[in-house]
Amino acid sequence: MKDHLKGRAWVVGDNVDTDQIIPAEYLVTMDDKELAPHAFENAIPEFAKQVRAGDIVVAGRNFGCGSSREHAPRALMGAGVSCVIAVSFARIFFRNSINLGLPVIEATIHAKKGDVIEVALKNGIAANRSTGEEAGFKAYPPFVMMLIQKGGLVPYTREMLGCKE
Amino acid sequence: MSKTIAEKILSAKSRKDVRAGDIVEAQVDYVMVNDITGPAAFDEFEGLCAPIKRDKVVLIPDHYVPNKDVASAKQAKKMRDFARKHKVRNYFEVGSGGVCHQLMIEQGFVAPGRLIVGADSHTCSYGALGAFSTGIGSTEAATVFARGVLWFKVPESMKFKVDGKLGRFVSGKDIILTIIGDIGVEGARYASMEVEGSSVASLPLSDRITISNMGIEAGAKACIVPPDKKVYEYLRTRVRGSYKPAFADDDAAYSDVMEYDGRKIVPVVAKPFLPSNVAPASEAGVAIDQAYLGSCTNGRIEDLRIAAKLLKGRKVHAGVRMIVVPATKEVFDAAVREGLVKVFSDAGAYVSGPTCGACLGGYMGVLAPGERCVSSTNRNFVGRMGAKDSEVYLASPAVVTASAIKGRIADPSEVAR
Numbered sequence A: 001m002k003d004h005l006k007g008r009a010w011v012v013g014d015n016v017d018t019d020q021i022i023p024a025e026y027l028v029t030m031d032d033k034e035l036a037p038h039a040f041e042n043a044i045p046e047f048a049k050q051v052r053a054g055d056i057v058v059a060g061r062n063f064g065c066g067s068s069r070e071h072a073p074r075a076l077m078g079a080g081v082s083c084v085i086a087v088s089f090a091r092i093f094f095r096n097s098i099n100l101g102l103p104v105i106e107a108t109i110h111a112k113k114g115d116v117i118e119v120a121l122k123n124g125i126a127a128n129r130s131t132g133e134e135a136g137f138k139a140y141p142p143f144v145m146m147l148i149q150k151g152g153l154v155p156y157t158r159e160m161l162g163c164k165e
Numbered sequence B: 001m002s003k004t005i006a007e008k009i010l011s012a013k014s015r016k017d018v019r020a021g022d023i024v025e026a027q028v029d030y031v032m033v034n035d036i037t038g039p040a041a042f043d044e045f046e047g048l049c050a051p052i053k054r055d056k057v058v059l060i061p062d063h064y065v066p067n068k069d070v071a072s073a074k075q076a077k078k079m080r081d082f083a084r085k086h087k088v089r090n091y092f093e094v095g096s097g098g099v100c101h102q103l104m105i106e107q108g109f110v111a112p113g114r115l116i117v118g119a120d121s122h123t124c125s126y127g128a129l130g131a132f133s134t135g136i137g138s139t140e141a142a143t144v145f146a147r148g149v150l151w152f153k154v155p156e157s158m159k160f161k162v163d164g165k166l167g168r169f170v171s172g173k174d175i176i177l178t179i180i181g182d183i184g185v186e187g188a189r190y191a192s193m194e195v196e197g198s199s200v201a202s203l204p205l206s207d208r209i210t211i212s213n214m215g216i217e218a219g220a221k222a223c224i225v226p227p228d229k230k231v232y233e234y235l236r237t238r239v240r241g242s243y244k245p246a247f248a249d250d251d252a253a254y255s256d257v258m259e260y261d262g263r264k265i266v267p268v269v270a271k272p273f274l275p276s277n278v279a280p281a282s283e284a285g286v287a288i289d290q291a292y293l294g295s296c297t298n299g300r301i302e303d304l305r306i307a308a309k310l311l312k313g314r315k316v317h318a319g320v321r322m323i324v325v326p327a328t329k330e331v332f333d334a335a336v337r338e339g340l341v342k343v344f345s346d347a348g349a350y351v352s353g354p355t356c357g358a359c360l361g362g363y364m365g366v367l368a369p370g371e372r373c374v375s376s377t378n379r380n381f382v383g384r385m386g387a388k389d390s391e392v393y394l395a396s397p398a399v400v401t402a403s404a405i406k407g408r409i410a411d412p413s414e415v416a417r
């Protein structure tokens, strides 16, 4: 996982549930690239066409609530989203993202569509370069940091199982 | 040192003395995946170099089965093939299974003191039997297939005490919706809810499952009801293996304790588009196009009995489609045996076999633009049951049925005999 991230902001509000991130009718595939064209399809109709690699989603409270579908972080990753910053996250979305390697950060930062956002993961700083606003966030607990450094839950599990290569 | 139920179970399963805030790896009793979350878990599992922990794994196709189209047929086949390849006995084919959470409970996988995870957010339902259970992702499920353990952050606990005699048509659904209306959709975020008190103790297990089922709609990680005789009695003929109930100590530490007067709780609905948007059913007054009775929240035989009693000898309103979906084969068979299916059919309701179906806007009752549905399910988010401007009002089986008869959202007392 890269420590330093930079991208354009996509701004959404409070309580964005996984149905809004990826509607249930597209749950018939797990392929990031097949899911990506439908990311935010109803909530932000222009998202899929205009999103660029590295873009950052800036959200309000309780981002990713609702169904436990891992399709949600996968769809965002497939679309090229490099990070989600939210005031708070729903628990399962937070876990899924960490386990898959999508950085998710709890911080309060104000932004409008297209603002340039920068994040320094280890230092715990999120900044809006377009407005000059900066916000600190709490570093991950040691076990979670270890998971991230190993590349997520699967590489960690392979190591615990003693899998070759 | 005193502990909450969550701390007790996670301590026992990690063989450590843990408290809220600690991170542990704990032994999982069962891990469940469904036809939506399973395929990704199967792919991940094949990349791990370990045999499957066969007896801990439960595979339940329910969301899009019987297959709604070719894509969903492929997913269901993937689960069937995985079960064969790895000789997973706990696989429940169409015709013998049903909605995953109700099936997990009926099949005796769930018991007090157990730690159960599932790749489905309503896995928290099993708290009604005194288990610590929580929803996880597919990737995590795959690692549990291989190692039988998973990491957990021990949650803070919040206590909800509901005391007093409940009114005639007041159900577990009304209790949990009232709580969510009060604390909001993230009022219990990351926390373990413990729900107790004389009102809760008076409820049948079925209604307690409704309460635990919707804990996630307040953001909770788990939603536990202290187990009692009703639970032990239910499990007597079905539980697999032995179990050891866990109870909170009297002086356990809670981040919050909330008290409710059960006598003041009334039949309610949660209006679009959040489960916290709660109002008395008697005040909603809006016309409906569809009434849906089913799901892991309220698709049990007890729910169908309540509906049939109100519907008997009456007709569903001319402007309304009523759809009844027993949650599992066991519920379906009981409904046939007890003559409930005939009551529904005579009233003009449509009865289907078990499936998640329209609960998640899958099929068998999807809503057109602008349509409104009163539903016994657990979510009323934008587009949950169909078109993005369709509306879902969440309610108890009694309110769903009263509304189906009246053609608008109605309090059950309006049709009571």
Ligand code: SF4
Pocket (backbone or CB within 6 Å): B062, B063, B099, B100, B101, B120, B122, B294, B295, B296, B297, B355, B356, B359, B360, B377, B378
């Ligand atoms: S019935 Fe509805 S809420 Fe329950 S598992 Fe199925 S889709 Fe999810």
